[in-house]
Amino acid sequence: MYEACIGLEIHVELDTKTKAxxxxxxxFGSEPNTNVCPVCMGLPGALPVLNKKAVExxxxxxxxxxxxxxxxxxxxxxxxxxxxxxKGYQISQDAVPICVKGFVDMxxxxxxxxxxxxxxxxxxxxxxxxxxxxxNRAGVxxxxxxxxxxxxxxEEAKAFLDYIKNTLLSLGISKCRMQEGNLRCDVNVSVxxxxxxxxxxxxxxxxxxxxxxxxxxxxxxxxxxxxxxxxGEAVLRETRKWDDEKRxxxxxxxxxxxxxxxxxPEPDLPPVEVDEAWLKEIKEKMPELFYEKALRFRKxxxxxxxxxKTIAExxxxxxxxxxxxxxxxxxxxxxxxxxxxxxxxVNEKGTRVPFSGHSLxxxxxxxxxxxxxxxxxxxxxxxxxxxxxxPSVIARENNLLQQSDEDALIKVVMxxxxxxxxxVSDYKKGKKNAxxxxxxxxxxxxxxxxxPHIINEMLTKILEVEE
Amino acid sequence: MKIxxxxxxxxxxxxxxxxxxxxxxxxxxxKEKDVxxxxxICDDILEKAREAERNKNDSLLWGIPVAxxxxxCTKGLRTTAASRMLEEFVPPYDATVVKRLKEEGAIIIGKxxxxxxxxxxxxxxxxxxxxxNPVNYAYVPGGSSGGSGAAVKSGMALGALGTxxxxxxxxxxxxxxxxxxxxxxxxxxxxxxxxxxxxxxxxGPMANSVKDLAIMTDAIAxxxxxxxxSSKREKEEYYKNLTPSxxxxxxxxxxxxxxxxxxxxxxxxxxxxxKLKEMGAEVSECEIPSAKYAVSAYYIISSSEASGNLARYxxxxxxxxxxxxxxxxxxxxxxxxxxxxxxxxxxIILGTYALSRGGELYRRAVGARELIxxxxxxxxxxYDVILTPTSPCVVPKVNAVSEIEKKYEKxxxxxxxxxxxxxAVNVPFDKDENGMPIxxxxxxxxxxxxxxxxxxxxxxxxxxxxx
Numbered sequence: 001m002y003e004a005c006i007g008l009e010i011h012v013e014l015d016t017k018t019k020a021x022x023x024x025x026x027x028f029g030s031e032p033n034t035n036v037c038p039v040c041m042g043l044p045g046a047l048p049v050l051n052k053k054a055v056e057x058x059x060x061x062x063x064x065x066x067x068x069x070x071x072x073x074x075x076x077x078x079x080x081x082x083x084x085x086x087k088g089y090q091i092s093q094d095a096v097p098i099c100v101k102g103f104v105d106m107x108x109x110x111x112x113x114x115x116x117x118x119x120x121x122x123x124x125x126x127x128x129x130x131x132x133x134x135x136n137r138a139g140v141x142x143x144x145x146x147x148x149x150x151x152x153x154x155e156e157a158k159a160f161l162d163y164i165k166n167t168l169l170s171l172g173i174s175k176c177r178m179q180e181g182n183l184r185c186d187v188n189v190s191v192x193x194x195x196x197x198x199x200x201x202x203x204x205x206x207x208x209x210x211x212x213x214x215x216x217x218x219x220x221x222x223x224x225x226x227x228x229x230x231x232g233e234a235v236l237r238e239t240r241k242w243d244d245e246k247r248x249x250x251x252x253x254x255x256x257x258x259x260x261x262x263x264x265p266e267p268d269l270p271p272v273e274v275d276e277a278w279l280k281e282i283k284e285k286m287p288e289l290f291y292e293k294a295l296r297f298r299k300x301x302x303x304x305x306x307x308x309k310t311i312a313e314x315x316x317x318x319x320x321x322x323x324x325x326x327x328x329x330x331x332x333x334x335x336x337x338x339x340x341x342x343x344x345x346v347n348e349k350g351t352r353v354p355f356s357g358h359s360l361x362x363x364x365x366x367x368x369x370x371x372x373x374x375x376x377x378x379x380x381x382x383x384x385x386x387x388x389x390x391p392s393v394i395a396r397e398n399n400l401l402q403q404s405d406e407d408a409l410i411k412v413v414m415x416x417x418x419x420x421x422x423x424v425s426d427y428k429k430g431k432k433n434a435x436x437x438x439x440x441x442x443x444x445x446x447x448x449x450x451x452p453h454i455i456n457e458m459l460t461k462i463l464e465v466e467e
Numbered sequence: 468m469k470i471x472x473x474x475x476x477x478x479x480x481x482x483x484x485x486x487x488x489x490x491x492x493x494x495x496x497x498k499e500k501d502v503x504x505x506x507x508i509c510d511d512i513l514e515k516a517r518e519a520e521r522n523k524n525d526s527l528l529w530g531i532p533v534a535x536x537x538x539x540c541t542k543g544l545r546t547t548a549a550s551r552m553l554e555e556f557v558p559p560y561d562a563t564v565v566k567r568l569k570e571e572g573a574i575i576i577g578k579x580x581x582x583x584x585x586x587x588x589x590x591x592x593x594x595x596x597x598x599x600n601p602v603n604y605a606y607v608p609g610g611s612s613g614g615s616g617a618a619v620k621s622g623m624a625l626g627a628l629g630t631x632x633x634x635x636x637x638x639x640x641x642x643x644x645x646x647x648x649x650x651x652x653x654x655x656x657x658x659x660x661x662x663x664x665x666x667x668x669x670x671g672p673m674a675n676s677v678k679d680l681a682i683m684t685d686a687i688a689x690x691x692x693x694x695x696x697s698s699k700r701e702k703e704e705y706y707k708n709l710t711p712s713x714x715x716x717x718x719x720x721x722x723x724x725x726x727x728x729x730x731x732x733x734x735x736x737x738x739x740x741x742k743l744k745e746m747g748a749e750v751s752e753c754e755i756p757s758a759k760y761a762v763s764a765y766y767i768i769s770s771s772e773a774s775g776n777l778a779r780y781x782x783x784x785x786x787x788x789x790x791x792x793x794x795x796x797x798x799x800x801x802x803x804x805x806x807x808x809x810x811x812x813x814x815i816i817l818g819t820y821a822l823s824r825g826g827e828l829y830r831r832a833v834g835a836r837e838l839i840x841x842x843x844x845x846x847x848x849x850y851d852v853i854l855t856p857t858s859p860c861v862v863p864k865v866n867a868v869s870e871i872e873k874k875y876e877k878x879x880x881x882x883x884x885x886x887x888x889x890x891a892v893n894v895p896f897d898k899d900e901n902g903m904p905i906x907x908x909x910x911x912x913x914x915x916x917x918x919x920x921x922x923x924x925x926x927x928x929x930x931x932x933x934x
Contacts, residue, residue, distance in 0.1 A: 038560060042779040044553065045540045045562060045659040049695045077775050079822070083795050088778020133783070262822035264829060267665035267772055269695050 002229060004222045005199055006157050007149035007188040008214075010164055011142050012174045013120065013181065014057050020119045020141035021048030021091060028180050032125070032134035040139035042086030047268050050075075054141040055098070055272055057173040058117050059282050061143060062099030064167050064289055065112050072273055073098040075117070075266035080259050083131075084122035086138050092118035094263040098272060106163060107156045111148040117272075118142050137181075149188060149199060154218040161185065161211045166313050170290045178210055187218055187242075190235065191225040201237040205249055208242050217242040220249060293318055301331035311338055316353055323357020324364065333364040341381045355384050363391040366401075370453050376400040402451035406458060409442070409450060413458050416441045427463055435459060470625045470679040474527040484530030488516035488574060491532045494622040495576075501604055503596045504618040506537045507545050508577035515574045522572065527682045527706065529572035534624035536615050537578035538585055539670065540659035541565050544575070548661045549593035550583045552780045552787045552806040562659020563694065564628060564670050564687040571686045576624050579614030583808045584777065585632050585663040587611050588874065589863070590639070592810045599865060602644055606862045606903055609639030615673050616643035626674040626683050632663050633765050634857070634881025636671040640893040641857035641906025646923065647673040648680045649881075651913045652888035653698040655684075656691030662776040664769035665696075667885045677924040680892070681705040684916065698914075705917055711925040714747035716918075719850035723758045724880050728859040735897040735905045736856050739926075743854070746925055753850065757842045760835035761883035762875055766814075767821045767832035768886070774818030777811070813871075836886045843887045843912075852922055853910040855880045857893045862903040880908055890916050892923045 019026055022039035038046040062069050076094035093116035102112030122138040124131050145164065151157045165183065168174040175182050190202035205221060208214045220242075225235045239258070240249040288296070290312045297308035301321075311317045317338050324334045337360065346353060363380060366372045372380065372395055383394045395401050403409055416438055417424055426434040435456070442455045468490070476482040492512060499505060509515070512532070519530045535541060538548040540558035542565075547553045561569065568575070582592035590598045590613025598613045600606040601621035608617040612629030616639035619627050629636035631649040640647030649671045657668055672683035689702045720740055725733050740750045782788035782802030789801035807815070821828040846853060860877050863869070884891050890911050897905040907926070911919045 041784060043558070043785070044546070044548070044556065044661040044779070045558065045560075045657075047658050047694050049693065079775055079778060081778065081781060081796075081799055083781070083783050086779065086784060088781060089775050260823050262774075262819065262826065264771060264775070264822055264826060267696075268662075 001194055002191050002226050003152055003194045004218070005149035005190045005192065005202075006151040006153075006218055007202075008145070008147045008151070008157060008160065009186040009188070010145040010161070011184045012061075012145065012164075012168060012176075013183075014054055014141040014143060014173055015175050016051055016053045016057070016141055018051055018053075019139035020051050020054050020117065021139055024139065026140045030136055032132070032136060035136045036138070040086065041135055042088070048091060048266075050269060050272065051141060054117055055274065056282055056285075057141075057171070058098045058115060058143055059274060059279065060171050060173060060286050061145070061167070062102065062115050063283065063286065064171060065099070065102035065104060065115065065145070067099035067102035067112055067115060069274055069279060070096055070098055070100060071275065072096070072271045073116075074271050075269045076263045077266050078118075079262045082121065084124050084133055084135075084138070086122065086135060090119060090121065091266055091269070092116065092144075095265075096271075098274070104160070104163065106160060107152065108150065110150045110160055113146040113148050115143055115145050118144060149190065149202070154215040154222070157187070157218055158211055158215050161214060166290045169315055170293070171287060184209065185214055187214055187221070189218055189221040189225065191222060191229060201235050203235065203237070204239045205242050206239060206252065209244065213242060213244045216244065216247060217249060220247065224249070290318075297321070297331075297335075301325065301335070303331065303335050307335045307339060311335060317343075320353055320357050320360055324360040325357075327358055327361035329357075329361035329364045330368050333367055334360055337364060337377065337381070341378045345381060345385050349385055351385070354388050359384065359390055366391060366395060370451050371395070371401055371404065373402060373452075376402070399449060401449065403446050403449045404451040404454050406454065409446070409455060409458060412442050412445045412450065413455065413462065416445060417459075417462065424463065435463075468622065468625060469676045470531050470674060470682055471527065471676065473531060473625055474529070474682070477530050484516040484519040484574065485513055487530060488512050488532055491576060491623060491625070498601065498621045498623060501599065502601050502617050502621055502623070503598050504579055504608075504614040504621065504623055505534070505577040506547055506549060506580050506593075506595055506614070509544065509575060512574060512576060519572050519574060524572050526571040526686070528568065528686055530574065531572075531625050532574045532576045533568060533683075534576050534579050534615055534618040534627035535565060535568075536581055536612050536627070536629050538581060538630055538661040538663075539565060539628055540661065541575065541578065544578065546578065546661070547595070548584045549581045549595060550806065550808070550811070551594045552803075553661075554594070554787065556786055558659070560659060562670075563656035563691045565659065567686050568628075573686070576618075579612070579618055579627060581614055582611035582635075583811050584661065584773070585611040585630055585635055585668075586773070586810050586814050588634070588638055588877065590614060591865075592808055594808055597865070600643060600862065600903070602903060603901070605864055606901070607642065607865055609642030609858075609862070611635040611639075612673065613639045613642075616640055616645055616647075619643070619645045619673050619675060626672060626679050628670055628683075628687070629673045630660060630663075631669045631671050631881075631885065632667045632769055633878050633885045636673055637857045637881050637891060637893040637906070637908060638878075640673050641895070641908075642862045642904065644895040644904030644906070645673055645675055645893075646677055646680050646895065646927075647671060647893040648684055648916065648920070649884070649891050650684065650688065650916060651698075651890040653696055654688050654890070654914065654916070656687075656689075656694040656697045658691055658693040662772075664772040665776065666772060667765075667769055669885075677892075677920055677927050678706065678709060680923075681709050681920050684920075700914065703917060705920055708917055709924060710921055711928045712921045713743055713925045716743075716748045716851045716922060717849065718743055718748050718750045718852045718854050719753035719846055720750060720854050721753050721755045721758065723755055724855040724859065727876075727879070728856050729861050729899070731861060731897075731899040732856045732859060732905055736854065736907065739854060739896055739907050742926070742929065746929065750854070753846060753853075755839075755842050755846065755883065757835065757838040758879065758883055761839055761886060762879050764832040764835035764839065765878065765882035765886055766817065766875055767828055768836060770814040770818030771821045771826075771829045771832075772818065774815045774822065777807075777815055780806070839883055840887045843889060847912040851911070851915075851918065855908045855910065857881060857906040857908040861899040861901065861905070884908070884910050889913060890919055892919045894923045894926045896926065
């Protein structure tokens with residue numbers, strides 16, 4: 001009888017070369033305080049200059065999420081004191097963000113309130129009695145995606161997060177490495193009686209460090225709020241902190257203790273202008289999105305829904321498929337290999353696919369021409385992951401090619417017919433499954449290398465003629 | 468000595484850079500103990516002069532000794548903004564204006580005294596010393612660029628850089644009887660200027676002649692990739708195109724700025740108007756209805772931005788840190804409490820308040836600023852130049868005490884121009900009853916520096932500037 005209203009604030013670290021407002025590297029894992037300069041350290045007199053790439057990436061994401069792109073957006077200062085914040089304010093956007101009013105067609109539809117550009121803060125490193133600060137991350141460009149409270153369950157939120165991640169990956173604008181903090185999210189949850197339109201007071205949950213953490217924290221929060229409402233108590237607006245180990249959230253601050261960030265327009269930066277010409281240029285540069293890919297795989301390659309979607313969501317897999325098809329490979333066969341043995345091997349070995357679409361095309365060609373069996377294809381792939389050798393070479397060297405030469409096979413077939421009179425007469429009497437037995441015998445005689453399809457054809461031909 | 472005269476002597480080898488430097492050092496030895504214009508005097512002036520001698524160039528600033536206000540960063544040379552907070556701060560970079568002066572071959576003499584972070588109008592808010600007016604030591608030199616004005620007037624530098632947020636180069640120039648230009652906001656790069664109020668801060672030259680202003684402006688103006696707000700318009704050649712002209716100029720004299728002015732100031736402006744008519748200009752009275760909001764709007768906007776700009780001084784990365792503290796918050800509070808002067812604290816508190824709870828006060832001030840801009844735009848449909856007193860009040864004595872609000876009110880003529888981002892020059896014109904200088908402010912539309920300098924030159928060549 002209760003339903004949850006869930007909104008997300010997702011922070012994405014962009015995969016630019018340099019920081020948002022200076023030319024320092026954004027490389028992860030460098031020696032502390034080596035990727036810094038007067039601008040990102042907030043030295044007196046230093047001024048920010050906006051990274052154009054960050055704007056491009058923001059526009060790309062905005063377009064992918066169906067947002068309106070503001071032709072003139074404005075940066076703003078978010079003021080608060082914290083030791084990892086070098087200037088005492090974060091350059092963000094407030095009243096006029098770069099992207100507004102987007103929509104994602106999932107569940108009942110998820111509206112995007114805004115996407116804006118901002119800079120990351122440094123990192124506190126606690127050790128012993130001291131706390132040290134690493135400013136390498138200070139100034140790394142972030143996009144903040146803010147949704148409306150349109151998700152109704154933890155599963156929907158998880159699906160949306162996956163959707164965002166896939167979008168970011170197909171745009172190639174973020175590495176999306178959770179362990180490096182490339183993707184972080186805050187969760188807003190409120191609960192109301194089903195059928196009500198009005199939103200109840202919400203709680204914001206911070207420190208949700210993984211998608212699964214998001215799911216758990218949402219489930220926890222829905223339960224907590226529902227219990228309060230059932231007891232007739234009110235849910236108060238507050239910020240809570242998720243503890244994923246204890247699987248519970250704790251009160252961080254109440255509404256009246258919230259920071260007043262005292263936003264005002266950043267006077268050191270002119271408005272960000274995205275004119276028609278630039279917008280067009282960005283649109284042309286935009287890579288195909290995963291859902292557009294899935295549609296194309298269905299339409300052009302004739303793949304099924306599941307196959308198309310699964311391959312489209314994986315950038316490597318989709319690229320492999322496209323490259324192979326470009327070399328006239330059979331898309332269906334390739335998809336089957338990608339979702340079968342190739343996925344299995346990628347998971348088992350924990351690596352990326354070590355060969356190109358060209359090799360996959362060759363392998364699928366061998367299969368299609370029945371020069372190898374599916375079993376052999378699996379073995380060949382395994383060896384391809386190890387040696388990187390071309391499939392035809394592996395097949396030859398490992399005797400995995402099927403014997404398709406009728407001249408070579410005829411002796412075997414005749415021998416089997418002579419030695420299995422019973423089965424032959426059964427077949428002639430109409431027991432068609434006796435043929436399978438004969439094919440099996442032939443296969444055994446060839447040590448497995450005979451092409452069962454050819455053998456089948458030969459046996460049929462001979463037995464029909466003998467009649 | 469004037470810059471253009473010294474440049475002529477240098478060019479003709481009638482004097483060498485070291486000889487010129489020695490002359491200035493002689494003035495410093497004679498006067499600095501009383502005037503106290505400098506926070507830091509360089510100890511390598513003669514070496515730099517000898518180096519300049521070896522690297523002769525065509526610039527009119529070659530070998531010219533100049534002073535730089537102590538809120539403009541100089542690489543390897545202590546830059547304090549006259550604050551305990553930055554008492555030991557040595558910037559690892561030159562401000563763009565300093566870099567450009569050095570490239571021209573100018574010799575930096577030292578860093579001049581000022582009101583802490585530019586907040587004040589008498590240079591008494593310096594954490595280190597009190598500068599007096601070289602015309603009469605019993606009077607203040609004005610501020611915040613009082614050290615620069617005093618250094619130029621007393622010959623302890625041939626020219627100086629000041630900074631102007633609400634009148635801080637024009638008013639001390641008026642008090643000391645020297646020329647000054649506050650350029651259009653965005654004409655001169657702010658990179659390396661220790662920010663007070665970014666949307667108002669301008670770096671401008673102070674000197675003993677209009678020609679000197681033109682020479683210095685030629686050097687420092689122009690687009691800078693390190694300041695995203697700097698104007699990309701083509702560079703002008705002010706000195707080359709300098710020609711005395713007021714003939715046919717339409718000049719407006721706003722009544723509100725005269726009504727409140729001291730008697731001798733009002734008389735001086737009326738006299739100037741007569742003089743302009745004699746020289747062939749059309750002069751008439753005009754109104755600026757929004758002028759009454761200027762001081763409030765100026766103090767709210769500049770203090771709001773200052774509250775953000777000064778947040779970086781938290782004792783963490785550089786600058787003053789309290790000796791004893793419990794934790795980060797305590798360290799931050801103690802460091803700021805101990806190292807900021809009372810005027811700076813007053814403005815931070817005012818600005819923080821104005822931005823709090825939705826920033827209603829700040830937004831109203833921005834609205835007033837728009838009105839002021841519009842009023843000036845309308846005026847410039849009818850006039851080429853607006854003539855006002857630079858300060859509505861005569862130069863106060865060093866020991867005079869005045870209430871804060873009264874003190875702020877005196878910024879009315881200059882602050883309104885700053886809010887509109889317009890260029891203005893100070894022209895020394897007359898003397899008050901105490902024999903202290905009275906300055907005129909000539910205001911032009913955006914980027915009309917050439918016209919203003921030409922008009923000022925007419926006054927100078929008409930014998931008005933010798934006060």
